[in-house]
Amino acid sequence: MSRNHPREHGSELFIGLDVGGSKVLAAEIDADGHLVTTALRITPGRRVPVPLVEDALTEAVDEVAAGRPISGVGLAAAGFVDAAGERVMFAPHLPWRSDPTRSRLEARWGVPVAMDNDANCAARAELALGAAAGTQSALMITLGTGIGGGLIVDGKLRRGRNGMSGEFGHMQVVPDGHPCECGRAGCWEQYASGNALVRYARSRLDSPSYTQQTSLEEACGGLPEQLTGPMIAEAGRAGDRLAQRAFTVVGEWLGVGIANLVAAFDPEVVVVGGGVSAAGDLLLDPARAALRDSLVAASEREIPDVVPARFGPEAGVVGAAAMIRDAVAARG
């Protein structure tokens, strides 16, 4: 790998590196957040020795650099990253355990490295270049199978004492409610996520109110367990009443939880990303209405906009690059 050369104006190369559960994506990101060149690897898995995993990361970074000097690498890790951004404490699909990953990679590569978890990197992408750009305070909510989050206060991402802020998905919103994978019950992500969307639609397929009036029955071949979020999104856009009802119910829960967070943080904007957010206003309009209805003192304040994220699946790699760009700039 090439060493870091004196930077010339406009020629800096910042690389984002997103290490997820199934794949490693490295990318050169330009100053506007576009992916210039990319390199992809399969995630080696959690039983592979750490050096081999880091070989894969090195290969991906080298492929993107293609011999050019690197100004810095930002690493987005699918796991818990400590408050200092130094260690991966735990990652379900990777071998790092309380591991000083950042400093070792920085030593190995000889370039500045910064590290954060993937949800926070997504928030960094929106803050630097996306839907939260220019704001002082924002909430980033990522809707996938569960809910991830990031917290921006006074213009900076805030990571908390343990690096674990933004776990919005596990606010309890229903006493004795749906059991959650976290071992408790009634967590917000059981009501406002991709899983919630699919569960709602599956449970209503046989309802006398919808039977023979919904295209979802056919979409899943009569097998409710085969029904997926994208099927529901497509049916919803085509006007299917059950699919739209599922987005309304999930969207209303989304808005109720956002109202809780806005009461606590009073941010300027709420950015909603993740796969489910692709449904757009089908999801966000009920969320906005529920936010207005559920927010304390709504008539005496400016209610934050609820906007879709700019970045989709590439949010992590873009935010990782933005993070190292900022870190290098801050060091002068």
Place this chain on the structure above:
Amino acid sequence: MSRNHPREHGSELFIGLDVGGSKVLAAEIDADGHLVTTALRITPGRRVPVPLVEDALTEAVDEVAAGRPISGVGLAAAGFVDAAGERVMFAPHLPWRSDPTRSRLEARWGVPVAMDNDANCAARAELALGAAAGTQSALMITLGTGIGGGLIVDGKLRRGRNGMSGEFGHMQVVPDGHPCECGRAGCWEQYASGNALVRYARSRLDSPSYTQQTSLEEACGGLPEQLTGPMIAEAGRAGDRLAQRAFTVVGEWLGVGIANLVAAFDPEVVVVGGGVSAAGDLLLDPARAALRDSLVAASEREIPDVVPARFGPEAGVVGAAAMIRDAVAARG
């Protein structure tokens, strides 16, 4: 009023001024948070012309200063204060309406003035001199008839876009739950506040499980509507089973809501103040247990301590003085 003289080391006079719904309290606060001298006035009311109200404030400040030069006045207002700390937007018991109170008082008095709402001033007191001193991140929760709050991130109180952050009491924790004075239902303060404590005890006075076994019946003279929080606290300390059950139920709800906030913020410490917190561990032990049980990834993080506030009813005036002290120091 005396003008601000050149400061000599140790001779600075910072005055806190707490303008509440029923009284105005001015106090000289020393560097350790003790009240040195105080002056009290009755709050003139919301139909009195603004200049008359400000005359009362001026009198109270002058009485405390007693001719000495004033280095600054911090004003804690029982109402909404805008994000800039310049205007009182609305105060239920005072005539200010979208009023540039801070700058006008600064002009009138010729000394630096800073302003915030009373819940935030309580948080400032704990941050500067109390239970949150030395921490980078903390939540301040004030339990009175409802719940007030303050949010400390990276060592500073954060006030939000509208100056309305910290409205923790209106997180919805029960769908279709207790109606709240705010016009919605299921708000946290309906389950974890002084009002919740009293309501629980009242409703169980006639329960076959407690009748003739609780001293509360006698304490309220057989009239449940006469039962008060202090009666329940006293009975609880004396071992009354219904009173203790009331604190356990309210404490568990307190812990559940704290877990929601900790999941979102990941703070170092949670400070609980306000009148109900005088019950101490009778309230806080169930809250701590519920926090451990309800917090996501509890076993993989440092769980914040839940501690009683240092300051009681004088928290507002202490925090107001701390605020102006900091503001003057920051201006150099």
Place this chain on the structure above:
Amino acid sequence: MSRNHPREHGSELFIGLDVGGSKVLAAEIDADGHLVTTALRITPGRRVPVPLVEDALTEAVDEVAAGRPISGVGLAAAGFVDAAGERVMFAPHLPWRSDPTRSRLEARWGVPVAMDNDANCAARAELALGAAAGTQSALMITLGTGIGGGLIVDGKLRRGRNGMSGEFGHMQVVPDGHPCECGRAGCWEQYASGNALVRYARSRLDSPSYTQQTSLEEACGGLPEQLTGPMIAEAGRAGDRLAQRAFTVVGEWLGVGIANLVAAFDPEVVVVGGGVSAAGDLLLDPARAALRDSLVAASEREIPDVVPARFGPEAGVVGAAAMIRDAVAARG
């Protein structure tokens, strides 16, 4: 008062007597349930000696009889009536306390007397001559400020061990929900009653979703506490969106509770009476939809019809007359 003469075919005089909280209504009811002649008195109150109250009842009965022989009197009492139908155990607005009312009136008047509480008499009216006529099993649900009920199994009204069956309104449907006048919380009648309807509409008057779009604001003169159920019903029929939403929300809760009862009883029909039911399908259509959606094994059973009651405010007096007519017939 005339004594009971040998009955001639078609000439029997059965009198219903409804002793409510504010008035006493006696009426001759014909075999089709029509009121032929009536007499009205003011309820004397609970501090008046029992004999004086019974004088008022006697006067009302005599006025209706007008010298004709009486075949029997049915008494509907606004209070708890014991399992045997002999005693009024407690009546909030009347002086009877564990009082053998039935036998004393029977002795005084020299005619057969039968007695039950008013909600059960309403159910008897519907069973004998109204919406439940000809059914073997039915639920009667009376929606007023709260919820009353009656239970018909195998063709007969069933009164339970204490004469207290049919207290459907106090099923708990929300854990830690709305406080109820009964001292507990989350009771069904807090969500599906006239009070629930009014509370919903009041709380939304200021919602940004409805303000300036609802006629209710004007109907109550801008004073939410002056808003009443009839105002909401009228606005709903005229198409007001907030009023209709209030009926939808209350109707859905009505249907959820009905589904609970149908799962337990499996009746043929559900009859909904009381003042709120005057709204008709505005209320009942959402209830029917929620019943279909909430009822276990809905697709494998005949779902009971949810129908409006035949009788309105006169249900008690009609049912009381039907009760004594049946009792006399049963004795041969």
Place this chain on the structure above:
Amino acid sequence: MSRNHPREHGSELFIGLDVGGSKVLAAEIDADGHLVTTALRITPGRRVPVPLVEDALTEAVDEVAAGRPISGVGLAAAGFVDAAGERVMFAPHLPWRSDPTRSRLEARWGVPVAMDNDANCAARAELALGAAAGTQSALMITLGTGIGGGLIVDGKLRRGRNGMSGEFGHMQVVPDGHPCECGRAGCWEQYASGNALVRYARSRLDSPSYTQQTSLEEACGGLPEQLTGPMIAEAGRAGDRLAQRAFTVVGEWLGVGIANLVAAFDPEVVVVGGGVSAAGDLLLDPARAALRDSLVAASEREIPDVVPARFGPEAGVVGAAAMIRDAVAARG
């Protein structure tokens, strides 16, 4: 099979036949409810032709009769039985579908046959010979993986319009609560059943409040998914705090649901059977306390006793025999 001979006093042979999901049990039951002789077969399954299944039933009955004349056979079927007791509408593990099972078996065997579903047969056993004997009104609640039930009013089991009364387990007690196998959410059986018990204990195994203080960790070999109800019952009896807490939580929910049913039915006694009830007062004491606390007008009525069932797994076969004994007696 022997035909029905003229009955001699004391010599009648009534056979109960319980056709469950995994086995067929036939038994001669004496007048006191004891099993005199039994015969067991494996349930053939739902894809086997109906005649073959009925051959198995015939064999079991013949084995018990051993050549003696049979006075009648009572059949308890694990499925939906219609209101007339003539047809099995649906049985998940058997081939009957809207099948006139009773009359065909009666014709084949030449003896009187009566039929009901298994939960109702359990209630019949308790009514005839067990914990509800001598009562006019009772609720039978069977706690297994879910909740089954039976409804006794005025001395008789009441089966409802569709033969589906007693589905107490699917009352909705939590809005948006735990998803239920029935396709809805928040059903009572998700909170007060064997499944609820196991889920609670599993979810708390890793709680900081219990870890290293509970024997359940060892009982399940560190694998929460291996934890079973009997393990929890045993640990609870031995004083394990987590196991006892699980029974308390489930017992309280049991009591809340019983209170709902008692408010509606006002019965003399509530009988709790099924596997979970073997825990006895560990489960029933919290249920009794919650019933007292949750029941409307508890202080003005006789609260029904909550008692354990007399019969365990053999409740179905005993009740089936009692049913045919009564039916033959009624025919004279």
